[in-house]
Each structure stands twice: as C-alpha cells, then as structure tokens.
Amino acid sequence: MPLVSMGPMLRHARANGYAIAAYNMIDYNSARAIVDAAVAKAAPVIVQVSVKTVRHWGYAPIAGWLRMLADEAPVPVALHLDHCTDLDVLRRCIEAGWTSVMFDGSALPFEKNLEMSLQAYAMTQRAGVGLEAEIGAIGGVEDDKVVDEDASRLADFDECVRFVGEMPDLAVFAPAIGTAHGFYKGEPNIAYDLLERITAALPVPIALHGGTGLSEEQFRRCIGYGCGKVNISTMHKRLFIEGFTRLKAEKPTLEEPLPFIAAQHNAMAEDVAASIDLFGSAGRAAELSDV
Numbered sequence: 048m049p050l051v052s053m054g055p056m057l058r059h060a061r062a063n064g065y066a067i068a069a070y071n072m073i074d075y076n077s078a079r080a081i082v083d084a085a086v087a088k089a090a091p092v093i094v095q096v097s098v099k100t101v102r103h104w105g106y107a108p109i110a111g112w113l114r115m116l117a118d119e120a121p122v123p124v125a126l127h128l129d130h131c132t133d134l135d136v137l138r139r140c141i142e143a144g145w146t147s148v149m150f151d152g153s154a155l156p157f158e159k160n161l162e163m164s165l166q167a168y169a170m171t172q173r174a175g176v177g178l179e180a181e182i183g184a185i186g187g188v189e190d191d192k193v194v195d196e197d198a199s200r201l202a203d204f205d206e207c208v209r210f211v212g213e214m215p216d217l218a219v220f221a222p223a224i225g226t227a228h229g230f231y232k233g234e235p236n237i238a239y240d241l242l243e244r245i246t247a248a249l250p251v252p253i254a255l256h257g258g259t260g261l262s263e264e265q266f267r268r269c270i271g272y273g274c275g276k277v278n279i280s281t282m283h284k285r286l287f288i289e290g291f292t293r294l295k296a297e298k299p300t301l302e303e304p305l306p307f308i309a310a311q312h313n314a315m316a317e318d319v320a321a322s323i324d325l326f327g328s329a330g331r332a333a334e335l336s337d338v
C-alpha cells in the first residue's frame with residue numbers, strides 16, 4: 048500500500064494500549080529489514096531517517112526506496128524524519144514524499160521552541176503530513192545531536208500542556224522523560240510520574256525516545272502510560288555492522304558479498320520483529336486498513 052501518515056496509526060496505538068516501532072534506517076538494506084519484519088508480523092511500522100542520513104543519500108533516493116518498499120508491503124508503513132532543527136530540511140523532505148517530520152527545537156528557550164514548532168506545524172498542516180515536536184531535552188548522542196548529561200532536562204508539565212494545546216493535531220509529542228539516546232551508561236531514570244501526568248492531561252500519542260537498552264518492563268510501563276511510538280536507532284546501527292562482522296568471523300575466506308547483505312538484513316529484521324512482539328503491534332495492521 049502507499050506510504051501512510053503516522054498520526055492516525057499512532058492514535059490507534061495509544062487508544063488500544065500498544066506501540067508502533069520506529070526504527071532509524073541507514074540504507075536500503077536496513078529499511079528493507081524494518082519493512083520485512085513488519086510484514087512478517089502483520090504490524091504497522093515507522094521507518095525514520097536522521098538528517099545526517101538524508102544528507103548522505105539525498106532526499107529522492109530515500110523517498111524512492113521507501114515508496115517502493117511500502118507499495119509492495121500489505122502493512123502500513125510511514126516515512127518519518129527524525130530530530131530536525133532546520134525548517135528548510137523539513138520542507139524538502141515533505142516535498143520529496145516523507146509522510147511525517149520531527150521539528151526538534153529542544154535546544155531553544157521554550158518560547159522560541161514553541162514559535163518555531165508552530166511554523167513547522169503550519170507547514171505540515173498545509174501539506175497534510177504529520178508532525179512530531181519535542182520539549183525538555185533528551186540526553187545522549189543521536190547522529191549529529193549531542194546533549195550532555197548536564198544539559199538534558201525533563202519536560203516541564205505546564206509547558207507540555209501549553210505546547211500541545213497550541214497544536215491540536217500534533218501526530219506525536221516527545222516530552223523528555225528521562226530516557227536518553229545511545230547505550231545507557233547507568234540505569235535509566237524514567238520519570239513515570241511526569242509521563243503519567245502528561246498522558247492523563249493530553250490525548251496526544253507520546254514518542255518514547257532512546258529505546259535502545261530499555262528493559263521489557265520499562266517498555267511495558269511506558270507503553271501502558273500512552274507511549275504509542277518507540278524509537279530505536281543505536282541497536283539497529285550495531286546490528287547493521289555486526290551482521291557483516293559476525294559472518295566474516297565465521298567464514299573469513301568468504302568473498303561473495305550477497306551472503307553478507309543477507310546476514311546483515313536478517314540480524315536487523317530479527318531485532319525489529321522482537322520489538323514488534325514486545326510493543327504489542329504484531330497482527331495490528333488489519334485494524335488500520337482505513338487510517
């Protein structure tokens with residue numbers, strides 16, 4: 048089916064107590080692994096792309112790969128732009144065929160973040176695509192985005208209410224709740240009380256950033272409180288590399304490239320499939336036929 052916008056499927060996920068896996072693709076093979084796992088699990092899925100990855104491959108190739116993969120898949124696939132601070136990049140992604148984008152103004156003072164998020168909101172509303180926006184500051188490293196531990200900051204509840212109130216059709220909201228990008232160095236300290244307060248006050252689906260390294264229990268609790276989108280990037284990158292290196296270690300004389308591509312695909316797809324099972328989205332595609 049054609050690429051879909053993530054907003055309606057995330058509202059379905061939040062209303063039904065499950066979450067949709069949002070994996071950061073690296074190249075065509077990694078995008079294919081994400082979509083293949085979703086097809087195998089009859090699950091909706093979000094393929095998201097960092098700005099650095101867009102700059103590496105270009106807008107049209109990524110949009111073309113995803114249109115082709117989605118067209119052949121009998122499950123809903125959304126193409127989303129992850130953390131972007133530049134409204135011009137947002138515009139170019141929308142023009143190329145992305146079905147949603149994230150504006151990340153979390154490094155800005157609240158009023159400036161709100162002002163620029165509203166510009167992104169107006170742009171996405173005009174184009175009929177979804178918007179994700181963030182407040183607070185999620186710590187850790189995600190491609191170009193580096194937020195030191197002392198600069199990470201939980202979202203302020205009153206600001207969350209005001210921010211989302213100004214954007215009633217926000218596809219997904221990303222308040223910083225204590226998770227971080229990259230591998231966790233210690234035990235993540237998730238502010239469940241803040242998350243619960245936000246979801247009790249606001250019907251918008253919540254994005255859980257920093258999915259790599261969270262425990263099954265942490266995922267279940269966050270999804271139970273209304274996180275409808277779970278982002279995973281670092282683990283996907285690791286498996287992208289390990290898919291190759293494990294096979295090379297096993298068969299050092301192998302010179303044929305295609306088995307390496309297949310090993311890489313399978314390593315990534317297995318992880319995506321396991322996440323889909325854990326997040327409760329397996330078998331949900333059929334319920335989303337009209338979104």
Ligand code: 13P
Nearest residue numbers: 229256257259278280281
């Ligand atoms: P991880 O890299 O920790 O999996 O986080 C992914 C993410 O939140 C992308 O925005």
